[in-house]
Amino acid sequence: xxxxxxxxxxxxVKCGVVEDGVILHKKAAPIRPREDAEVIVSDIAALxxxxxxxxxxxxxxxxxxxxxxxxxxxxxxxxxRYCCNVNFVNTPLAEMLAELTGIESVRVSNDANCxxxxxxxxxxxxxxxxxxxxxxxxxxxxxxxxNGRLLTGNRSAGAExxxxxxxxxxxxCGCGKRGHYEAYASATAxxxxxxxxxxxxxxxxxxxxxxxxGIDGKTVFICAKNGDKVAIETLNHYIEYVGCGLVTYANxxxxxxxxxxxxxxxxxxxxxxxxxxxxxxxxxxxQYNPKIKVVAATLKNDAGILGAAALCLDGR
Amino acid sequence: xxxxxxxxxxxxVKCGVVEDGVILHKKAAPIRPREDAEVIVSDIAALxxxxxxxxxxxxxxxxxxxxxxxxxxxxxxxxxRYCCNVNFVNTPLAEMLAELTGIESVRVSNDANCxxxxxxxxxxxxxxxxxxxxxxxxxxxxxxxxNGRLLTGNRSAGAExxxxxxxxxxxxCGCGKRGHYEAYASATAxxxxxxxxxxxxxxxxxxxxxxxxGIDGKTVFICAKNGDKVAIETLNHYIEYVGCGLVTYANxxxxxxxxxxxxxxxxxxxxxxxxxxxxxxxxxxxQYNPKIKVVAATLKNDAGILGAAALCLDGR
Numbered sequence: 001x002x003x004x005x006x007x008x009x010x011x012x013v014k015c016g017v018v019e020d021g022v023i024l025h026k027k028a029a030p031i032r033p034r035e036d037a038e039v040i041v042s043d044i045a046a047l048x049x050x051x052x053x054x055x056x057x058x059x060x061x062x063x064x065x066x067x068x069x070x071x072x073x074x075x076x077x078x079x080x081r082y083c084c085n086v087n088f089v090n091t092p093l094a095e096m097l098a099e100l101t102g103i104e105s106v107r108v109s110n111d112a113n114c115x116x117x118x119x120x121x122x123x124x125x126x127x128x129x130x131x132x133x134x135x136x137x138x139x140x141x142x143x144x145x146x147n148g149r150l151l152t153g154n155r156s157a158g159a160e161x162x163x164x165x166x167x168x169x170x171x172x173c174g175c176g177k178r179g180h181y182e183a184y185a186s187a188t189a190x191x192x193x194x195x196x197x198x199x200x201x202x203x204x205x206x207x208x209x210x211x212x213x214g215i216d217g218k219t220v221f222i223c224a225k226n227g228d229k230v231a232i233e234t235l236n237h238y239i240e241y242v243g244c245g246l247v248t249y250a251n252x253x254x255x256x257x258x259x260x261x262x263x264x265x266x267x268x269x270x271x272x273x274x275x276x277x278x279x280x281x282x283x284x285x286x287q288y289n290p291k292i293k294v295v296a297a298t299l300k301n302d303a304g305i306l307g308a309a310a311l312c313l314d315g316r
Numbered sequence: 317x318x319x320x321x322x323x324x325x326x327x328x329v330k331c332g333v334v335e336d337g338v339i340l341h342k343k344a345a346p347i348r349p350r351e352d353a354e355v356i357v358s359d360i361a362a363l364x365x366x367x368x369x370x371x372x373x374x375x376x377x378x379x380x381x382x383x384x385x386x387x388x389x390x391x392x393x394x395x396x397r398y399c400c401n402v403n404f405v406n407t408p409l410a411e412m413l414a415e416l417t418g419i420e421s422v423r424v425s426n427d428a429n430c431x432x433x434x435x436x437x438x439x440x441x442x443x444x445x446x447x448x449x450x451x452x453x454x455x456x457x458x459x460x461x462x463n464g465r466l467l468t469g470n471r472s473a474g475a476e477x478x479x480x481x482x483x484x485x486x487x488x489c490g491c492g493k494r495g496h497y498e499a500y501a502s503a504t505a506x507x508x509x510x511x512x513x514x515x516x517x518x519x520x521x522x523x524x525x526x527x528x529x530g531i532d533g534k535t536v537f538i539c540a541k542n543g544d545k546v547a548i549e550t551l552n553h554y555i556e557y558v559g560c561g562l563v564t565y566a567n568x569x570x571x572x573x574x575x576x577x578x579x580x581x582x583x584x585x586x587x588x589x590x591x592x593x594x595x596x597x598x599x600x601x602x603q604y605n606p607k608i609k610v611v612a613a614t615l616k617n618d619a620g621i622l623g624a625a626a627l628c629l630d631g632r
Contacts, residue, residue, distance in 0.1 A: 157601060160568070164564040247481065
């Protein structure tokens with residue numbers, strides 16, 4: 001069976017023809033995010049037809065369309081409630097796209113959820129039934145797969161996993177509450193921690209490197225690799241913060257695999273190896289249960305298309 | 317369709333004939349928890365036949381047996397890996413019970429999971445599709461229902477929800493790690509907090525009441541109701557600890573309802589009303605989403621039988 005996976009971004013939309021977890025052909029097109037929803041959806045429908053034509057696939061071969069969209073999506077109805085980057089407000093996206101394409105079965109979910117489903121089934125998760133994807137970027141996002149299906153919560157309002165509390169009354173989070181995971185584990189938080197370490201230890205290798213090159217999410221990894229003690233200490237704290245949240249997820253879900261995505265995951269083994277060690281040492285009942293793997297996301301930009309297409313498979 | 321629900325405890329086992337979420341007849345019998353597993357299971361099978369006979373139900377009318385068992389259970393295979401209170405070690409409980417009763421379909425899960433399923437479908441959850449049951453007792457237990465099915469994790473090792481971290485490097489938990497929810501929200505923790513408040517404020521009404529009556533999970537509720545300021549302050553802190561964990565669960569699962577069970581839940585509205593307020597004020601995206609209800613468990617001892625019987629319904 002062939003499916004279409006559509007990944008909507010703030011500037012462009014990607015569409016792929018997917019069969020058995022493989023993208024046969026994909027195509028991207030710019031969107032006009034501030035136009036009326038009707039215009040945006042008709043641009044997407046045009047991309048669908050272009051992609052099918054280039055791929056030499058007839059519309060009637062497509063068993064369903066899956067769409068990943070940023071913002072708040074009601075998975076059950078295919079409505080997009082609101083979306084910061086694209087002008088969708090209570091937009092019946094599934095219905096509109098079905099009408100314009102003539103393909104009846106259209107499923108919509110949040111784009112981060114789709115990426116988690118794609119990585120779990122076809123990427124770093126290697127077909128796991130249960131997984132947690134943690135995205136360490138500007139914020140912290142989560143996508144959770146339980147028995148092969150996305151966990152979305154009532155009216156798809158759940159999986160806001162950057163906003164679990166790991167330190168009551170702790171650091172202020174972007175959402176206005178204190179002590180949330182995102183305030184400790186995001187790339188933004190790592191940069192703050194790096195800046196604080198530089199100020200506290202102005203003569204450290206870290207501070208000197210930062211003065212010359214500025215601070216980003218890689219700074220502490222580069223300086224730790226060069227053996228700077230302050231950088232190593234800062235990184236160890238960061239690993240504990242990230243690990244603390246992973247253990248909470250592990251104790252609730254006991255997934256086969258935890259997948260780390262987002263910009264920070266580009267650090268590779270310097271991040272992944274100590275995180276897996278932390279989880280193994282701290283998860284409840286580790287001595288009786290299979291080890292939980294911690295791995296970096298692998299699919300990059302294709303995760304969204306593959307996961308969106310896989311929405312059509314989950315049998316709801 | 318009629319099902320049997322079996323609830324195994326450390327001293328006795330209960331069996332009920334269940335139809336449409338109603339217990340038609342139930343019966344209890346002592347068990348010999350230190351005998352060989354064969355003896356224990358044959359006692360349970362004898363209880364099954366006694367219950368059926370008293371109920372006037374033929375064995376062939378029973379579509380399946382569900383069993384709630386303490387300890388570590390593999391839901392997929394019906395094996396009990398280990399159990400503190402009953403002498404089951406890698407015991408193929410489902411298989412043994414099917415053989416002895418002649419009823420082929422036997423499902424087994426952890427007893428706390430069964431209670432959560434029972435409360436969700438037939439008790440305080442009023443048929444919710446998504447719920448979280450938090451048991452505030454000696455420890456903190458959790459049972460989580462997602463789309464009408466129990467969340468158990470890979471090899472049923474998940475849902476260890478008392479061991480999520482709410483305060484990194486905080487209070488020592490019974491499991492040996494620091495900062496876990498159980499170390500702040502259990503009845504045991506509440507009694508510790510009450511004791512500490514009495515020691516800090518020896519002239520308070522709370523301290524005087526405790527000196528006369530001793531300390532248990534009700535002490536602080538009784539004295540707060542009487543208007544003692546130290547008791548009110550202690551209770552408010554406890555509500556924040558419990559609430560903090562509830563919000564973490566709310567942000568991950570966004571359930572329709574959070575159900576509070578265990579001894580502490582007997583405090584009723586003095587606990588439940590401020591907890592619901594805390595969740596409403598702190599859950600992510602509350603302004604866009606339906607309010608999450610917080611309610612006390614209602615089924616008490618029948619939750620286990622009803623939930624065990626419901627294991628047969630969840631279609632795995």
